[in-house]
Amino acid sequence: MNATTLSNLISQIVENLPENVRHSLSKVTTVRAVQVGLGLVIVGQFYRSWKNRVPVPRYGGIVSFSVLLSTIRMIRRGPTVWSEYYSKYPMAMMPNGSRWLLVVRDEFVDEVNRAPDSVLSFASATEETIQIPYTLGAQVADNEYHHIVIRNYMTRHLHSIFPEVYDEVRHTLENDITLNTNEWKELHVFPWVLDVVAKASNRVFVGTPLCRNPEWLSIVIDGATSVVKTAAIINMFPVNLRSIVGWLVSTKDARNRQASVLAKDVIEAHLNKVGKAENADFLDSLLSVAPQEELNVEDITRRIITVNFAAIHTSSLNLTHALYWITARPEYVEPMREEIEAVITEMGWSKNAISHMPKVESFMKECMRVVPLGSISMARRVIKPFTFSNGISPPIGTIIAAHVYATHMDEAHYANPGTFDGFRFVKSGADVEGKPKETMYSTSASYMAFSHGRHACPGRFFASMELKIIFAYLVLNYDFTWPSEVTRNLKPGEKYRPKDMWFGSTFVPDPEAKILVRKRQAESSFA
Numbered sequence: 001m002n003a004t005t006l007s008n009l010i011s012q013i014v015e016n017l018p019e020n021v022r023h024s025l026s027k028v029t030t031v032r033a034v035q036v037g038l039g040l041v042i043v044g045q046f047y048r049s050w051k052n053r054v055p056v057p058r059y060g061g062i063v064s065f066s067v068l069l070s071t072i073r074m075i076r077r078g079p080t081v082w083s084e085y086y087s088k089y090p091m092a093m094m095p096n097g098s099r100w101l102l103v104v105r106d107e108f109v110d111e112v113n114r115a116p117d118s119v120l121s122f123a124s125a126t127e128e129t130i131q132i133p134y135t136l137g138a139q140v141a142d143n144e145y146h147h148i149v150i151r152n153y154m155t156r157h158l159h160s161i162f163p164e165v166y167d168e169v170r171h172t173l174e175n176d177i178t179l180n181t182n183e184w185k186e187l188h189v190f191p192w193v194l195d196v197v198a199k200a201s202n203r204v205f206v207g208t209p210l211c212r213n214p215e216w217l218s219i220v221i222d223g224a225t226s227v228v229k230t231a232a233i234i235n236m237f238p239v240n241l242r243s244i245v246g247w248l249v250s251t252k253d254a255r256n257r258q259a260s261v262l263a264k265d266v267i268e269a270h271l272n273k274v275g276k277a278e279n280a281d282f283l284d285s286l287l288s289v290a291p292q293e294e295l296n297v298e299d300i301t302r303r304i305i306t307v308n309f310a311a312i313h314t315s316s317l318n319l320t321h322a323l324y325w326i327t328a329r330p331e332y333v334e335p336m337r338e339e340i341e342a343v344i345t346e347m348g349w350s351k352n353a354i355s356h357m358p359k360v361e362s363f364m365k366e367c368m369r370v371v372p373l374g375s376i377s378m379a380r381r382v383i384k385p386f387t388f389s390n391g392i393s394p395p396i397g398t399i400i401a402a403h404v405y406a407t408h409m410d411e412a413h414y415a416n417p418g419t420f421d422g423f424r425f426v427k428s429g430a431d432v433e434g435k436p437k438e439t440m441y442s443t444s445a446s447y448m449a450f451s452h453g454r455h456a457c458p459g460r461f462f463a464s465m466e467l468k469i470i471f472a473y474l475v476l477n478y479d480f481t482w483p484s485e486v487t488r489n490l491k492p493g494e495k496y497r498p499k500d501m502w503f504g505s506t507f508v509p510d511p512e513a514k515i516l517v518r519k520r521q522a523e524s525s526f527a
């Protein structure tokens with residue numbers, strides 16, 4: 001239903017009203033109607049915040065009656081607001097666009113994790129955040145069988161997945177004309193990273209040639225952006241209007257139809273060998289756990305799009321941060337090159353080699369510590385009565401979340417937390433096999449870039465491997481610097497890095513920033 005259809009519908013309803021009601025309505029001016037509407041919205045917000053009050057401090061000051069105004073106020077103050085509330089209060093109500101969150105400090109993280117899903121529900125919180133029925137499809141939330149494939153196949157088979165990812169990364173980078181000259185060339189980082197990550201990930205999900213098909217890549221990349229935008233629009237409306245708005249703005253079916261046409265051949269080839277596959281790949285594993293009614297091209301395509309949604313932007317945001325940091329801190333390049341060369345000489349490019357690079361591992365982990373995906377994680381909706389050890393019992397429907405950014409910036413956990421220290425985690429040492437003790441994917445109540453506990457990201461083992469392959473390959477084979485126009489006015493000793501953007505609880509690296517790249521001048525023979 002578009003705006004014209006909606007307005008026709010309203011006209012029809014009005015026409016069918018009794019004559020006296022229509023007469024009164026015709027006297028109401030537009031200005032008066034807007035005034036009354038705004039009044040109702042404000043009264044509604046007061047009522048809702050009173051009804052859902054939790055006896056803990058609430059951010060917002062004089063605008064704390066409105067979650068929207070409080071969010072705007074918070075965005076204007078910058079991410080340090082989270083640290084300020086974290087240091088003052090063990091729990092606080094923080095605004096997050098369309099709703100309040102009960103955000104808890106690290107001492108309550110284990111209590112949240114221990115509560116079963118039937119009490120504090122991850123699925124219910126996620127369903128609201130990304131409005132799954134309208135953005136990906138209700139069946140995705142009803143049966144998350146794709147998680148089994150991520151937890152099992154994509155985690156236990158990293159050794160056999162490695163050669164494919166490595167081959168795709170190498171193929172993409174070596175055929176990139178911007179990278180492979182001795183001249184400095186400008187690279188628009190974020191879209192470029194999205195393309196590299198999407199190709200490498202889809203090499204695993206759907207194989208060649210589909211993983212290099214520009215139409216497919218644009219569907220899976222833009223599809224993820226569309227999920228986030230559509231969910232944001234739906235969440236701007238009151239709960240009882242969301243299903244109508246969701247139905248009006250959803251683009252998921254059109255996207256799925258378009259993607260199914262492209263994925264038909266590869267899915268049908270896999271459907272024809274269900275139960276007979278040797279050396280099962282990602283699609284074989286997905287089909288082996290899919291219920292009978294989903295064994296068709298459209299439903300399997302929907303799952304692949306869903307896995308792409310979880311995988312591509314998350315990984316790309318982190319790799320973009322890493323490229324900005326390495327360009328901003330060139331002193332880390334040589335030590336990492338030495339490490340990568342030494343390991344590759346001994347082990348060759350392999351999963352094992354990638355796991356034996358403590359400096360690369362630490363650098364990537366530090367990027368995720370300093371700028372995680374967002375200021376909170378571990379969102380859970382209270383669906384049955386729950387009481388914290390301090391006696392706070394949030395009403396049913398409250399969404400609880402844990403501080404991530406503020407935890408990562410806590411001096412009790414990290415020395416000089418506000419300073420980027422690329423080799424911070426190298427100091428933790430290595431295990432008996434020489435693998436770093438602090439990996440990118442190890443989670444704790446003090447490191448939650450991948451969240452923590454039962455619902456910590458199941459794709460983190462794959463994501464860490466993929467990101468390290470791309471990053472190590474780039475560091476080894478290419479040089480980076482900033483374009484002169486952004487560094488020209490720096491004072492002596494001043495370092496440049498594009499400013500991160502932040503929207504309430506989400507951090508985004510500058511999506512417009514560019515760096516200069518060229519082939520590494522002192523040739524490496526390790527590609």
Ligand code: HEM
Pocket residue numbers: 122147150154307310311312314315318373377378379449450451452454455456457458459460462463
């Ligand atoms: C650097 C890359 C990534 C980051 C930083 C990241 C981060 C996260 C975070 C913070 C969560 C939420 C957990 C919670 O709130 O408790 C999550 C969940 C999830 N992630 Fe990732 N992720 C990344 C890559 C991936 C990849 C590559 C995949 C799949 C191949 C994936 C699949 C998932 C899934 C399926 C969930 C939902 C888990 C559940 O319902 O229990 N992620 N991720």
